Amino acid sequence: MWALDLGTGPAQLDRPARRCHTARMTQTTLTYFDMPVSRGEECRLALHLAGVAFHDERLSHAQWAARRASTPFGALPVLTVEGRPPLGQSNAILRLIGREHGLYPQDLWAAAKADAVMDAVEDLRHTMSPINRIADAAEKKAKREEAARGYLPRWAKQVEAQLHGPFVGEALGVADLKLFVVMTPYLKGAIDHVPASVFEGAPKLLALHRAVAEDARVKSWSARTA
């Protein structure tokens, strides 16, 4: 049964204490870099909201170099659940956690909408990451300013048009967590040459970010990792 596979969720915690003598907790590990951002952070957040007790494994770059070849796709995050093969790809990890713990829609069309939004977050990363890697400062500045004028506000409007409101679907789910994590550095003004106001043309998307930030479970994760 998956609920047990993924570790101790809220339902397990509510059970009588005597169950602790008979049920052994399954080891769940989420492996990523030691940064509170991006694909790893959204998976950690999903596990936290799901109430799964997990080992938050954070690799240094030297450790990653030694481990890379043994990961499913040569990339992080990786979810490892005792008795199962390691799982790569952030969206697959999020869907698995979401399906098991009520953070992903059961309705097929609502689920497809959540998938589309999660893929749109990956589109943003695939567009912006090469710019982040530009070594020449002037060229990086020009490319980021160009994205801030065109690509990023356009992306925000397109994603906003997908929202049920305030979340992607009827309730907070893994797609909302993924949006929350990808938007946060932009809203903090942490991306040089991209103004913190870059998503202001998409007020419903900003409202989603606020609604996720206000969730008590999200707050408790942020407090824990601050």
Ligand SMILES: N[C@@H](CCC(=O)N[C@@H](CS)C(=O)NCC(=O)O)C(=O)O
């Ligand atoms: N499609 C993959 C992309 C994974 C990916 O590119 N991960 C980055 C970190 S966010 C990584 O592992 N970078 C280190 C490397 O490629 O060596 C996913 O969604 O998980």
